[in-house]
Amino acid sequence: MERYEKAFLAACAAVLVLFLCALGYSNLVLGAHLPSHDERVYCSAGQKLRKVLLKTPPFDHIGVREIAPGKYEAVLIAQIWLFTPDEIDLPVGAEVKFVATSADVIHGFFIPGTRVNMMLIPGQVSEFDYRFTKPGEYLLICHEYCGRLHHTMSGKVVVK
């Protein structure tokens, strides 16, 4: 290998390692976590996943509830082509844990303008913690194709 080539490749490797360190720092020190919750809901042939879900905690109590002072849990089920519930009300600054799953096909769970971005996969429970610091009305949209009326599947998060 030529000298210039070695220098170029060493610089490239250094930059990539630096990027990777920055990501590790944001994750471990700044606490930016990916949704990685692992919990499954099984449903055998002949059963309806939606019915199984409604008997499985926490999906037997859909909606928002305060689990500790200033801490909320928002439990949602996605199905074609709606979120239940389709509106979530939260006070400004509250910590919220979104717990959601799908009752039929794969859906998305995305609040534009925030980091709240996760996939809802039938048989898997998704969780994500977030704190809304600005009041306002936020869009909640399904951002994975889920059938012919996919583009109508949305809800809202109202932060007051």
Added chain:
Amino acid sequence: MSTAIVSEPSGFALPQGQLNVIRWNIYFGFAVLAVGVIMGLGQALSYARVNIVQYYPVVHSYYQGLTIHGVLNALVLTSAFANGFLLLTTARALARKLNNALLQAELWTLLIGSLLAAYAMLSGKASVLYTFYAPLEAHWTFYLGLALVVISTWMTSAAQLVALRAWRKEHPGERVPLLAFMSITTYVMWDIASIGIAVEVVVFLLPWSLGLIAGVDPMLDRTLFWFTGHPIVYFWLLPIYVSWYGLIPRQAGGVLFSDTVTRVAFVLFILLIPVGFHHQFVDPGVSEGLKFTIAAITFAVFFPSLMTAFSVMYALEIGGRRRGGSGLVGWFFKIPWGDPSVAAQVLAMIAFMLGGISGLMNASYVMNMEIHNTAYVPGHFHLTVGCAVALSYMGIAYWLIPYMERRELWSRRLALFQAFLYFFAVMIFSRGLIAGGLEGMPRRTNMVYATYGLPAWRIPGIMTGVGGSLMFVSAMLFFFIAVMTVVAGKKTEAGDVPFTATVQTPPRIGWQPRLDRLSYFVAASVVLVIAVYGPFILGHLPLRLTTAGLLYP
């Protein structure tokens, strides 16, 4: 002597019958691209909230059109082009005929598979998009068709390996010619990478769509899809790298510098296959530790592309300087910009730099939460597959069609205009999608009828529509030039594949000859695949059915 090791220099032409099979692969690929591009126009305009899909014949919904666009352009076109192009480069570099039976079987398998999938998609029974995530269910002909298209690529690989084995017997102790090495490595990589999609389709989805099994595990199927779904990107890209490393230096009047560095870059793609989880960064059920490991491997696989940037740019610089260019950047303007084949591919390289950088952002672990499944993602991959790869196909076609037809290119000037138009069109289009995506504009969504929207999506949407329309015009110009070349190009003598020479020839002693022993790298790759995917897949076995299917909802 040096050229001998890139490709057999004494001249070799494939028998006409075999060249015809290659020709039909390439032409079929471009015919399919034409259909895909027509669909694409409707999708681009829908971001500008203009609905032209309603006037399309046969296609009844945005999502049906999007399925056709994705499957035809990303799977059928890319397989057809790679099959044809890399069979040609392999045969030429080894100066050997190919196995006739495999060649015929490959072409027919590709055609039949494509027709089956086309039937399912055109009849509206498979509007499941290019990713066909279960439990969205398609008609069985869709899954069977896709499986056959993949099998046609395996047949291509077999034809290459049969030729290589025969060549090795006749040339003991010699290094494999570089052009053949790159072409064969591409397919060996794909042979491993395609196992995921093959298992997903043949073991789960096809029997499920035929009613033989009751349900599927959506998480497992999705993971198998992405096992293939990322390295398929290398399968799109590496045939282009074969052209960039092996042909473009010669076309630009230069020469490739290092044989060894080129081989190392290709081998790294075999080694670093299991990166598919970076498409699942926001999935449940995959641990953060595994996700971070995958981010690291993904960053590692960026490395061979950076090697390529150096090698190819250096080869172009040699060309530019030989043609009288001087100074730090002066050589860049002296490369043969008047040759549409070179111009298109150099523009494609520029697009690929932007595509690569935007891809690195996608792959950046926690940053992915900002952009996952937003319009940013198609903004990124239209810079890579939609421009770096597609525009390179066009550039290659500008010598390949004249070569196969023994005719001159029909209008050089129009071809040049076409290439520049395509490049700038993609810049506008992708800028629109990326800007929209950063504002949370979703991908794969019919924006014409969406019941929600944000003001910040408006201008990006219009840019997407304008850029996409210009891409459509440019692609149509390409098809026009291609057809005119075939029917009305001036007849010429038979030419040759424009393969380059290298400055540093491959050593016959030392560690470098071991690079040609692909079996070592295949074994290492399989070990890494098992380490990354083994525990996850075991965690989903034995199969506990989670849900039944939804047939075309």
